[in-house]
Amino acid sequence: MTMNHISNEASPGTRPGGHAGEIHAFDSGEHTGITRMQRRVLLGGSVGQFIEFYDFALYGLSAVVLSALFFPSDNQLAGLLALFATFGVAFFVRPIGGLIFGSLGDRIGRRNVLVITLLLIGVATTGIGLLPTFETAGPIAPILLVLLRLVQGLSAGGESAGAPSFVFEHAPVNRRGLFVxxxxxxxxxxxxxxAFFIFFLSISMNDEAFTAWGWRVPFLIALPLALVGLWIRAKTEESPAFKEMAREQAEQAAEVAAEVEVAKHSPVREAFRTNWLKMIQVVFVMGLTAMGFYFLSGYFVPFVQTSGNLSRDQALLLNGFAMLAYTVLLPVAGAIGDRIGRRPMLIGGAITIAVLAIPSFLLVTSGSVPLAMCGQLLFVLAICFYGGGCYTFFIEVFDTKTRFTSAAFSYNLGYALLGGTAPFVGTALVNATEVPFSPAFYVIGIALLTLVAMAITKVPETRGLRH
Structure with missing residues (x-):
């Protein structure tokens, strides 16, 4: 039996009397120990994700000073819009990066590709910190900024799905959700x-010094951070699933003397030919969580200031606590998904998002710090509930042979369509309707459409599948 065949045979953990083809909870004693290598892989994957999102967060948090330095204009809004256009560029090239690095990962291994993506992210972000400004280099400055954003987006397209896939393939079968x-x-x-780094720098120097060179410091530490991540990943091994798949392919080639045909294997072509329905499922399943995450991380800070009349410091503090709550609750939700399955978490989570959207946004715009905190925590609870199913599902649904390619492309497409656009849509709705909590109706609509799409396409349960 090959690794890309999903076994439906009864295992020692299958409950007596189970129906043929049904995957039940596996033996709780199977793979319960966590090895030193698994811990290294988990740490390496987490560090890579931290660095990737640090680089993206840094660009948004530095928007005002970057727009003045690279897109100078008499109209500050025009400069910001130009800068945010380059922000969006990185999102929309991520699916392309997913195809490029996903295909490489399915050919030469996950570990090798993750070295490339992490190094590229660090180099591109540090490069932004070294760029000449418009004042010294003219139009070449914003052009170079866009090019480095393209490199960030392409490499993030591989890192964002590659690191979770690598961790997933190393994880004990019954702890995949927790690990991912x-x-x-x-x-x-x-x-x-x-945010705290930039805040510390801004209060440690005057505005002139920060604009002249202080803003560069957070960007320049990206490469040292990436090198730390590479050092950790250097101590890991290729995933057992990939090594087994490579061994079986080599044996098949030897048996039929068809090495040339094996060499022609195209993960991209095979992914679209065999996984097209699963990839569509991942696009809308991950699109909902992408929208939720970027409402939380990219929209609520300005939202509570403009619609809730809170100060910038209050907004940052509230969102900081909300993000910390997300960090704690998401692994808990993953562990629950390991026990009850991915589908219950997806369905229950989408319903919870729809039900809590209006209360969450009403509280966030209340003008009260405690109520705004409660609103953000409600929203965190809903998206973490959903995340307990979706973040493992988008990897688990694909087999080893094309997992990296299929997951990276569909994940990043979902994030580009609904994640990168969420702050813009939220702002546009409030401006058009003059109803502060109007983005909640958009959230409800996407959650309900996701539930309908899951039912129509028959999104499967993937917990415990061995492939």
Whole structure:
């Protein structure tokens, strides 16, 4: 039996009397020990996710000073819009990066590709910190900024799905959800760390010094951070699932003397040919969580200031606590998903998001700090509930042979369509309707559409599948 065949045979953990083809909870004693290598992989994956999202968060948090330095304009709003256009560029090239690095990962191994993506992210972000400004270099400055954003987006397209896939393939079968969600929880901390770093620098120097060189410091530490991540990953091994798949392919080639045909194997072509329905499922399943995450991390800070009349310091503090809560609750939800399955978490989570959206946004715009905190925590609870299913599902649903390619492309497409656009849509709705909590109706609509799509396409239960 090959590794990309999903076994439906009864295992020692299958409950007596189970139906043929049904995957039940496995023996709780199976793979319960966590090895030193698994811990290293988990740490390496989490560090990579932290660095990737640190770099993205840094760009948004530095928007005002970057727009003045690279897109100078008499109209500050025009400069910001130009800067945010380059922010969006990185999101929309991520699916392309997913295809490029996903295909490489399915050919040469996850570990090798993750070395490339992490190094590229660190180099590109540090490069931004070294760029000449418009004043010294003219139009070449914003052009170079866009090029480095493209490199960030392409490499993030591989890192964002590659690191969770690598962790997933090393994880004990009955702890996949916990392992993957710990890795993904690391995406919430960079916003807090970057915000406090910039805040510390801004109060440590005058505005002239910060504009002249202080803003560069957070960007310049990206490469040292990446090198730390590479050092950790250097102590890991290729995933057992990939090594087994490579061994079986080599044996098949030897048996039929068809090495040339094996060499022609195209993960991209095979992913779209065999996994097209699963990839569509992942796009809308991950699109909902992407929208939720970027409402939380990219929209609530300005939202509570403009619609809730709170100060910038209050907004940052509230969002910092909310992101910390996300970091704690997401692994807990992943562990619950390991026990009850991915589908219950997906369905229950989507319903919870729809039910809590209006109360959450009403509280966030209340003008009261305690109530705004409660609103953000309600929203965190809902998206973490959903995250207990989706973050493992998007990897687990694909087999080893094309997992990296399929997961990376569909994950990043979902994030580009609904994640990168969430702050813009939220702002546009409030401006158009003059109803402060109107983004809640958008959240409800997407959650309900996701539930319908899951029912129509028959999103499967994937917990415990061995492939």
């Amino acid at each position: 969600n710990i890795t993904l929880a690391a995406t919430a901390l960079p916003s807090v760390a970057a």
